[in-house]
Amino acid sequence: MTSTxxxxxxxxxxxxxxxxDVTSPWDGxxxxxxxxxxxxxxxxxxxxxxAVRDEFAATPAHVRAAALxxxxxxxxxxxxxxxxxxxxxxxxxxxxxxxxxxRAVSVFRFAAEEARRFNGGEAQRLDTDAGGQGxxxxxxxxxxxxxxxxxxxxxxxxxxxxxIAPAIAAGAPIIxxxxxxxxxxxxxxxxxxxxxxxxxxxWSILPVPNDSMPALVQDERLPxxxxxxxxxxxxxxxxxxxxxxxxxxxxxxxxxxxxGDWASDEDLDxxxxxxxxxxxxxxxxxxxxxxxxxxxxAVYDRLLxxxxxxxxxxxxxxxxxxxxxxxxxxxxxxxxRVEAWVQEAVEAGATLHTGGKRDxxxxxxxxxxxxPAGTTxxxxxxxxxxxxxxxxxxxxxxxxxxxxxxxxxxxxxxTHDLQTAFRAHRALEVGGVVIGDVPSYRADQMxxxxxxQSGVGREGVKFAMDDYTYERVLVLTGxxx
Numbered sequence: 155m156t157s158t159x160x161x162x163x164x165x166x167x168x169x170x171x172x173x174x175d176v177t178s179p180w181d182g183x184x185x186x187x188x189x190x191x192x193x194x195x196x197x198x199x200x201x202x203x204x205a206v207r208d209e210f211a212a213t214p215a216h217v218r219a220a221a222l223x224x225x226x227x228x229x230x231x232x233x234x235x236x237x238x239x240x241x242x243x244x245x246x247x248x249x250x251x252x253x254x255x256x257r258a259v260s261v262f263r264f265a266a267e268e269a270r271r272f273n274g275g276e277a278q279r280l281d282t283d284a285g286g287q288g289x290x291x292x293x294x295x296x297x298x299x300x301x302x303x304x305x306x307x308x309x310x311x312x313x314x315x316x317x318i319a320p321a322i323a324a325g326a327p328i329i330x331x332x333x334x335x336x337x338x339x340x341x342x343x344x345x346x347x348x349x350x351x352x353x354x355x356x357w358s359i360l361p362v363p364n365d366s367m368p369a370l371v372q373d374e375r376l377p378x379x380x381x382x383x384x385x386x387x388x389x390x391x392x393x394x395x396x397x398x399x400x401x402x403x404x405x406x407x408x409x410x411x412x413x414g415d416w417a418s419d420e421d422l423d424x425x426x427x428x429x430x431x432x433x434x435x436x437x438x439x440x441x442x443x444x445x446x447x448x449x450x451x452a453v454y455d456r457l458l459x460x461x462x463x464x465x466x467x468x469x470x471x472x473x474x475x476x477x478x479x480x481x482x483x484x485x486x487x488x489x490x491r492v493e494a495w496v497q498e499a500v501e502a503g504a505t506l507h508t509g510g511k512r513d514x515x516x517x518x519x520x521x522x523x524x525x526p527a528g529t530t531x532x533x534x535x536x537x538x539x540x541x542x543x544x545x546x547x548x549x550x551x552x553x554x555x556x557x558x559x560x561x562x563x564x565x566x567x568x569t570h571d572l573q574t575a576f577r578a579h580r581a582l583e584v585g586g587v588v589i590g591d592v593p594s595y596r597a598d599q600m601x602x603x604x605x606x607q608s609g610v611g612r613e614g615v616k617f618a619m620d621d622y623t624y625e626r627v628l629v630l631t632g633x634x635x
Contacts, residue, residue, distance in 0.1 A: 162344035163358050164357075165355065165356065170189045174334070179481075179482045180473055183340065196369075200370070206353050213325055219266040222269060223263065229346065232342075240528075241474060243335070244335075245482040247481045255311060264319075264598065264615040265269065268323075269410070270322060295324075298326070299377040300326065302370055302380070304382065305332050308484070309440075311340070314330060314339065336484075371395055379395065382402075388404045401613065402611065406488070406563030406564065407555045408594065410593060417453050425460075430461060430464030431468070432592045437539055446541065446556075447556075449543060449545055450548065452543075466508050481516070499530075504523070504526060507523065525542040562608050564586040564588060565584045565587055566587075567587060597614075
């Protein structure tokens, strides 16, 4: 894992003039050196993608599907190797890294399935008015053009898969920029794509530095941008290119609501364990990790100690150990930021029940109550292993607390009542409502995205394909309908 890694330019492996090091956030060891594309090489990749766009859009569905199936199978074959790489560059515990590879396997398989059935054409009779007699409209979808995919560090394989796989399935060339902290997992996808028969130029994977992004974002040959990352960067991209199509998957501060009917010991144990697991998995570095627990007063006193105990039972330490639940954050600076936010909250009056300690890039799983409004933790996405627990009186107050946020990605509602589930679906200003579980559940084929400041558009293979394409109608005249 310590060799120099080339990047992928128009389907072939090349190197640039400079390199940068990728180091493990767990122990600081060198994981690998990555070659950086020159400006000329970036231009070559963009030009190649733009030149091949019509050819790629016309590529038979079976060719694109076969390539996607191939990547899915090869990911299965190389699961352990790739999981070790994710864990090394990201600090993710190995059991979660294996799960990430499994999800990427599914993403490429779903994309192969969608490639086979996408764009079948929808026929509409137009003779519902006299002026449309003998006319039939046939609607199909066509790629908007080359996609610029910008992926984050927290799921360095699967979120690259969510950019690449839908683009290939839809016949849209893609240029992928993996996160500078974790580029190696994305580059692995290049190895697998290079084994397929996709047209040269239809894909590139370029580990360019962040300061090179404005030029790519502004390039008129890249009309579609799919970005996953911070709210600040995402909206800056959208504001800078108002005429482009932007899909933004941004931040959240996921709420888990435990209502009064979720009251048996079995119920509360389940909720506490799910909350503890998914406030801390990936080191809390997931947009839908549990950051806020909103508990009805009827169950609060029985739930809180269960949550604290379940959080304290999370195994922290070496991400290479199969028993580890919580590894380091992506960097020591990230852990220092979380430390500062917790310290601010405690100094403002929050009660610390467990955790609150940093060791290098690692931060102990933390539970707070009495979090004052206006503190950074109460307003922003912590992106770390920290949760707060809040007592409310009834469903209406609980739903109001969920909505009292600039974010709106997903929410989890622990209730047995079907009517409550439908009221939550109507009332909550989020992109997804999960009943009977935490907000952290995501199936890779479902529509995924947020409301308010959590983004624009939806991912999930079919829904990303819709974002990458547009409808074009064909009107046939003089038909005997």
